[in-house]
Amino acid sequence: MAAMSVKPPNSTYTFASQPKAVQQQGQRQKFRQAPIEPQDENSLYANLMYDRRVIRGNTYALHTLPAHAQPDPIEVQRQQEAKRRAVARRKAREQVRTRTPEPVHDRRNVDVQTELYLEELSDRIEEADVDVQTDAFLDRPPSPLFIPQSTGKDVSTQIEDGDLFDFDLEVKPIVETLVGKTVEQALIEVAEEEELAEIREQQREYEELRNAELIELQRLEEQERRLRAEKDRRMRQAQDSLQAEQDVAQKVAARAFAKAYLQDLVPSVFNNLRENGYFYDPVEHEIETSFMPWLVDKTLTHVNQLVLGRTILDSIIRDVVNQRIDDYEKLADTLRQVIEGGVDMGTSTGDVAQGSGQNTDRPESAHGEHHGHSEHHTNEEGENHTGALLNDEAIDERDEDQLNAEEDAGGEQ
Template sequence: MAAVAPPKQPGTYTFASQPRAVPQRKKYRDPLGQQEEINPPQYGNIMYDRRIVRGNTYAQHTLPAHAQPDPIEIQRQQENRRRAIARKRAKEQLRPRSPEPVDGRKHIDVQTELYLEELSDRVEEADVEIQTDAFLDRPPSPMFVPAKTGKDIATQILGGDLFDFDIEVKPILEVLVGKTVEQSLLEVMEEEELANLRSQQRAFEELRNAEFVEQQRLEEQERRHREEKERRMRQQREVLRKEKETAEKIAARAFAQSYLADLVPTVFGTLSDNGYFYDPVERDIEQGFLPWLMDRVTEQLEKSERGRMVLDGLLREVVSRRREAYERLAKTAHTEEPKAKPAPESKPEAPKVTIEERPQAAPATTTETENDDRQDEGGDDDEEGGGDE
C-alpha cells in the first residue's frame, strides 16, 4: 500500500504518496487460481483511506498550507453552534406536550391516522442484487497436435443427415432472447437508478440552497447585530465623553470662581493704590486749580516785588532831586543873604505813584485762564510803562 505523508497543517486536507511503478495486469485470469508472488497487488479499505474526503464538499474552504486558522472565525463558529443548540433547546421547551398522567395511569402511543398500520420494531428490508459481467476466463491451452504424417480421408454427408434447424436453433434462440430480456431489464433498472439519483441530487441541491439561504440570513442578522452593537458603543462613548467634558467644565468654572473670588478686590485695591481710580473734582483741583493758583500767587509776588523796586527807584530819584534842590537853595541863600531875606518857598510835593491791583477770580476753564494770563501780562506792561513815565 502507498505510504501516506502526514498532513502539514491541521484543518486542511492534503495527501501525498510515494511514486511507484504500475504493475502490468494480465488479460486473463490464471485458471489454477495461482497468482504470481512478484509484486502482489495490495488492496486497502477505502473507509480508512485518507484520500477519501467524507461529508459535503460544497461549503469546504480550501486554505493554503501556511495559513493559520482565524481565531475570530473559530469563535464565531462556536457562537453560532451555541446559538443553534440554544434555539433547538428553546423550541423543545416551547413545544406543546401532553399533561402528566394521573396516579395509576400512564401514556400509551395510539395511532390516530385514518389507516392503521402494523407497528413493529423490526425494520422492513429488501434485498436487491445486481449481476455484473464476470471476468473472462483464459481460454484453455490448445492441445498439442503433431504434424500430419498420413493421408486425409473425407466422408460425404448429405443435407439433413447431421443438422436439424428447428432442433438446433432452439437453444440458440433461447440464449439470444434471454440475453436480450436480461439486457433490457438491466437498462430499465439502470434508468430507474439514474432517476433516483437525479431526484436525490435535486433534493440535496434544494436542501443545500435552503441551508445556504439560512446561512446568509444568519450572517446578515449577525452583521446587523454587530453594527447595532458598534452604534450603541459609539453612542455610549459619546455620552461618556460629554459627561466628562461637562464635569471638566464644571470643575474649571468652580476653580475659576474660587480663584477669582479674591482677585477682583485685589486688582481694584492695587489699581486704587496706583492712582487709576480717582475723584474727578479732586483731580481737577490738583491738576488744574492748584497749579493755576500757584502761578497767580507767584505772578502777584513778582508784581509786588517789581512795584517795590519801582517805588524804591522813584523814592531815590525824588530824594536825589530834593537834595539837589536844597543844595541849590542853600547856595543861593548864601549868596543873597546880605541883600534881603526872601520869602520862604513852599516845599515841592513828591509825585505820587499808585499801583492798581485788580482782583482776579479762579478760571472756569483752561482757555479762560490762558486769556486772563495774557490780559494780566498786557496790563502789567501798561502799568510798568505808566510807572516809568
C-alpha cells in the first residue's frame, strides 16, 4: 500500500511512497484481481477528481517561499554603505559649520534675539479676527434657539469704587516687576554685548594669529619649493653636463674609429676606382681607345699580307715539288717497263741509254723549262708581293702623316 502526503495550505506539493519488493515473473498472477474499495485516506483513488494530490485551480496564485529566507547580502551591503556615507556626510557638515566658542567659567551659552525689534516667543499659534460685510436680506437667518422662560429670581450685587481693586496699591508690584525685568533684561543685553565684543576681539586675535601662521607656512612652503626647484635644476644641470661629456666621448671615439677605419678604406677605394677606369690619363686613354686599336688593326693587316705571301709561296713550292715527284715516278715506271719487256741487251741498252738520255734530257729540259717557268712565276709573285708591301707601307706612312697633322691641329686649337 503506497503512502501519500497531502499538501498543506500555502506549501509546495510533495509525495513519497514506502519501499516495496518487486514481484518476480513466476509469482505473477494469471488473472486480474477485483478492485479494492477505498477504506481510508491512504487508499488508492480511481478518479483523479477526488485525488488530493492533484492541485486544482491556477498555480500562479500559489504562495511560494523564496529559495532562501535570508536577505540578499548585496542589498544589505548597499544599505550599510549608504548609511556609512550619510554618517560621514553629517560629520563633515558638523566639522565645516562654524561653532560658537566654549563659554568661560561660570558662564553658559543661551540662544537670544539680537535683532533690533524683540519678538515674543510662545507656543500659542497667532490668531487674527477677520470680519466680512454681507448684503442685507440675502439669506434667511436661522431660527433662534428656543429657551424656556426662567422661573427663578434675578439677584444683583452693588460694588462701590475701591471695594475690589485699588489701582495705586495693586499696580505697584506689577510696575516693580516690569521695571525689574526691564532693567534685568537691559543688564543681560549689556553683558551679552560686552561678551560679544570680547568674543569678537578674541576672534580677531585668533584670526591675526592664524593669518600670521598661514603667512609663515606659505613662506616656508615657498622656501621649500625654491630649494626643491634649485635642487632639481642643479641635478638636471649635472645630468646635462654628464650627458654632454658622454656625447663628446662618444663623438671622439666615433671619430677615432672612423679615422682608423677610413685610413685604409680611402686608398683602397681610389685604387679600385682607378683599376675600374674611373680615374685615367686623357692622353693614355686616347692612345688606348683610338691609336692602339688602329695600330693593331694595321699591324694585323700587314702581318696577314705577309702570311698570305708566304702561304702562296709555300703552295707554289709544294706544287713544283709534287710535279717533280710525279715526273720521277713516271720515269721510274718507264724504266721498269723497259726492263721487264725483254729487249735486247745491246740494242736495248743503247736504245735504252739513248732513250734514257733523251728522256732524261726531256724531263730535265721540261723540268728546266717548268722550273724556269716556276721561277719566273715565283719572281712575278714576289714582285707583286713586294709591290703590295711597298704600297701598304706607303699607305701606312700616309695615315701616320695624316694622324700627326690632326694631332697638331688639335694641339693648336
